[in-house]
Amino acid sequence: NAGVTQTPKFQVLKTGQSMTLQCAQDMNHNSMYWYRQDPGMGLRLIYYSASEGTTDKGEVPNGYNVSRLNKREFSLRLESAAPSQTSVYFCASSGPGGGRGNQPQHFGDGTRLSIL
Amino acid sequence: AQKVTQAQTEISVVEKEDVTLDCVYETRDTTYYLFWYKQPPSGELVFLIRRNSFDEQNEISGRYSWNFQKSTSSFNFTITASQVVDSAVYFCALSGIQAGTALIFGKGTTLSVSS
Numbered sequence: 001n002a003g004v005t006q007t008p009k010f011q012v013l014k015t016g017q018s019m020t021l022q023c024a025q026d027m028n029h030n031s032m033y034w035y036r037q038d039p040g041m042g043l044r045l046i047y048y049s050a051s052e053g054t055t056d057k058g059e060v061p062n063g064y065n066v067s068r069l070n071k072r073e074f075s076l077r078l079e080s081a082a083p084s085q086t087s088v089y090f091c092a093s094s095g096p097g098g099g100r101g102n103q104p105q106h107f108g109d110g111t112r113l114s115i116l
Numbered sequence: 117a118q119k120v121t122q123a124q125t126e127i128s129v130v131e132k133e134d135v136t137l138d139c140v141y142e143t144r145d146t147t148y149y150l151f152w153y154k155q156p157p158s159g160e161l162v163f164l165i166r167r168n169s170f171d172e173q174n175e176i177s178g179r180y181s182w183n184f185q186k187s188t189s190s191f192n193f194t195i196t197a198s199q200v201v202d203s204a205v206y207f208c209a210l211s212g213i214q215a216g217t218a219l220i221f222g223k224g225t226t227l228s229v230s231s
Contacts, residue, residue: 030215088159102211102214104163
């Protein structure tokens with residue numbers, strides 16, 4: 001059982017290049033999320049998809065777009081990368097899992113993205 | 117607005133010491149969930165506990181225990197008899213009650229346990 005799989009694990013881009021980060025989960029979860037983690041800042045939500053067919057902005061959505069391709073897959077796109085987007089990106093998924101309320105999120109291993 | 121504050125940026129202890137990681141939260145919701153996650157040096161995020169606002173009972177799991185006090189908006193995490201393997205960044209997080217609600221994370225506390 002792979003859980004949440006993110007690709008690629010590492011990437012270096014030049015300023016202005018575009019890139020799509022891929023995320024897939026095999027737990028039949030309804031909800032998926034994209035976070036970025038920067039030193040001293042914790043994890044900040046970029047976008048999330050509470051259910052297939054819906055997406056919503058999080059705390060730091062500028063410069064990003066997302067696509068909930070199907071129930072399993074949720075991609076994050078940088079249209080024109082900027083050095084400020086250098087970060088570690090985490091994808092997560094949750095629920096319903098048979099329990100009540102908001103279920104714990106399961107995280108992928110992260111994508112380390114450097115933009116020069 | 118919702119907010120989670122982890123005032124301790126870094127903590128260093130020697131093996132076998134007890135250590136408490138503080139978490140204070142702000143929310144206007146009357147019902148909510150609180151979480152703790154661990155991020156070891158390898159970088160993955162590991163779920164530790166979920167607590168709903170209805171349940172103020174303390175919880176113990178092995179060497180880990182959690183003290184939830186709604187009156188002070190705190191959800192503190194204690195590791196008893198710390199071990200080197202406990203060295204990690206620990207995150208406290210807050211969410212609404214509804215399924216699919218995103219988490220609001222604190223900035224994390226880096227715990228270093230030396231032998």
